[in-house]
Amino acid sequence: MQQEKDKVIFANQLRAIAIIAVMVIHLCGIYWVARDTVSAYIFAPAIEGPSSRLLGWLSPPTVNYGPFGVAIFFLISGFVIPFSLAKSSPVEFLISRFLRIYPTYLTGTAVMLLCIWLSSHYWGKEFAMTVEVLLANLSLVHSNILIKTIDLVNWTLAIEIKFYLISAILYSAIRKANPLPIVFLAVATLCFTDWYPVAHSIINFTYFNLSIESIKVELMVVCFMFIGTFFYFHFSEKITTIELISYSSILLLLILMCWTRNSWADQIPSTPQNYIYGLCVFVAAYTLRKYFRPFAPLDFIAKISYPLYITHSLIGYSIIRIAMDKNIPYFAALLIAVSIIIAISYALHITIETKSIDFGKNLIRKLRNKNPQNQLELNQANSNT
Template sequence: MSQASPELNGAGIAQTYPTSISSSRVIFAGQLRAIAFLCVVIVHWLGIYSLDHEFISKVTGASGNNIGNPSYYLSLVPPLPYFNYGPFGVSVFFLISGFVISYSLRKKSRSGYLKSRALRIYPTYIACSVIMMAVYASSHAYWGSEAQIGLSRFILNISLLGSLFNYESIDYVNWTLSIEIKFYLCCAIIYSALKNAALIKVIAMPFLFMAVTVITSHFQIGSSEQGHFSFDALKIELIYVSYMILGVLINFFYEKKITSGKFIASTIIVSLCIAASWRIGPQANQFIGTGVNYIYGYIFFFVAFLLNKHIKENRVISFLSEISYSFYALHSVIGYCIIRWMESMGFHYLYSLTVAFTSVLVISYIMYITIEKKSIKLSKKIN
C-alpha cells in the first residue's frame, strides 16, 4: 500500500465519514472527526512538507530546494514513544467508522445500505479528485515539469481500487477510503450480525482475516506488477478493517447490546487477531512504529466515549466536522502546491500555510454544499 512518506509512515488518512450521527446523544464522535482530520493536516503540511523535500518535489513539480520548517511540526509532537499524527488521526477515523456503522444500517436493506454508502463516498471524492488533478497539472505546468499521472492510474484511483492493482495513490490519502469500501462490503456480508449484535459472528471476521494472513504468510500470492492484483495489499487493508471492528464493539457496548464482560473479552480477541495479522503480514516492519499509534488512537477514542456526556457541541468544531470529508480529499496535493508556490514567491512558511488552509477550507465548503450535502440527503432516502 502506498504511503506518502517513509519517514512519516501512515500519514495518509482514511476519511471515515459514513454518515451523520443519527443520535443527538453521540456528540463525541462528530467532534472527533474534526480533531482527527486536523491531525492529518498537521502531519502532511508541517511534517511531510518540511521533512521530505524529494516527495514534495515529485508532487508539485517544483525543484527540491529547502522548504518549510520541521521545528513547527516537532514542537507539536507530544512526548510519547513513536507518536505520529498521521496514523493517530487515521486510527480515530477508523474507529468512528466502526462506531457509527449501526446507525448507517438502521432502516436499510443490505443492498440499500451498500447503495447509500457508495452515494456517500464516490460523488464527493470524484469531484474532489478532478479539482485536485487540475491543481496538480497547473503546478507542474508552472514549474515546467511533466505531470505523470496516466488515465489507468486516475480511473483506478477514483474507483478506490488502485491499491489492489499496485497503482500509487494520486492524492496520497485515498488508501484509507479504499479500506472504508472494504469495510462496507464486509459489513454487508455480516449485515444481520451487526443489526442483531451477534457478537460471535462479528468477531469471527477478524479471526478469519488473521487465519488467512497466517496461512498465506509464506506464500507469494498475487503480483507486485502495476495493473496486476496484489494479495498483499488486500491483506494489509483487512488488518485495518479488523481495527474498525473495535469501533463496532464500542457501539454495541454503548447501546447496551452486550455486557461489559463480553465487550472486554471480544475487544481482547479482536486486538490479538489484529496484532497477529500485523506482526506476520506484509507491514510487519511497521508493527511497532505505526501500530503503537493505533493504540494511542483507541485510548483517545475510548476516553472521549467515556466523557461523551460532558462533551458539548462547538460550532467551529462542528463546522470543521461537516466539511472534513471534502477537506480530507482535497487537502494533500492542493495544500502542497499552494504552500510551495507561495514560498517560491517569498512568502513566509506560516503565511503560506494560512493561505493554503483558507483556500482548501473555502473549496471544501463549496464541495460540501453543492455535492456532499446533496449526496447525504439522497443516501438517506435509500431503504
C-alpha cells in the first residue's frame, strides 16, 4: 500500500505545478494584458503604465501557462477519480464529490466577493452583482445558461461536475477498466458536435437560455480528462502499455477533431497546443513516477491547491491593484498578494475543505451502516475487479 502511495506522489506534486502555472499566467500576465477585464471584475480603474516583463522572462515561446496548467489539472482528475469510484457506489461517489467541491467553493467565493466589495469601496465604484448572476455561478451552471463567470476560473469547476456525473454513469466500465465506452463517448461527442446545427445552439426556456455550444465544449474537455483515466487503468495493471498508447491516441485525435468544430475553434493552435504540452508533462511524470519523493514546498501547495485555485485570481488582482496605488512596486505587491492568498487558502483548507471531506466520509459510513447490504455488494464487486 505504501509503495502504491509513493507512486501516486507524482500526481499530487503535478497538482502543485499546475496551480503555480495558473497563478503565474493570471497574476503576472492577465493582470497586465487584460487590464480592462481585470478592472471590470475588481471594480477598479484600469492599471496604467508599462507592463511588467516578468511573464516574458518566465514563458518559453508558444507556452501559455493557463491552458497548460488547466490541462494538467484535468488529467490529474481523470487519473485520481477512479480511486474514489473503486471504493464507492455511484451515489456515494457523487455525495463525496459534491461535498468535496461545493462547501470550499462557496466559502472561497464568499471571501472573494468580500475582497472585491472592499476593492469597489476603496475605488469609490458601485459593487454590482445581480442575484441571477450570483446563483448561476454558485451552482456552477453559468456557462450553460449564458451567464458570465464572476471569478474567471470557475468554468473549469463546471466541467469537473460534468466529469463526475459522466463518471458515475460509466461507473461499471471504469471499475472494470474498460476503455471502449469512453472511446464511444468521444465518438458520440464528435458526432454531436459536428451534426448538431449551430443555428439552434441556443434553446430558449421560460427563465433561462440553454447553450448547446457550451455543452459541446464541456463534453470535449470531459473526454480529455478521461485520458487520465486510461493512465489509471494502466497504473492498476488492467491494460497494457500498448493499449494505453493506442486508446489515449485515439481519444486525443477525437478530441482535436471536436476542437475544430466547436466554439473553441478560434483558439487553435495555441490552446490545444498547450493542452498537449500539459499531456506531455503528465506522461513524463507518470513514466518517472517511481522517482518522485515527498517534497515539502510542493506538497504544501498541492494540499491547498483547490482553495488556492478558487481564490487567487480576483483577490490577487484586488490586492496588487490597491498596493500599486499606494506606490508599492509591482514585484513587492505581487509578493504581498501571493502571501495573503496562500494564508487564506490554508485557512480554507483546514476549516472548510478538510472538514467537509471528513463530513462526507462520516455521512457515507452512516449510510452504509443503515444498509449493510450495499457495503456487501460493494465488497463483492471489489473482489471481482
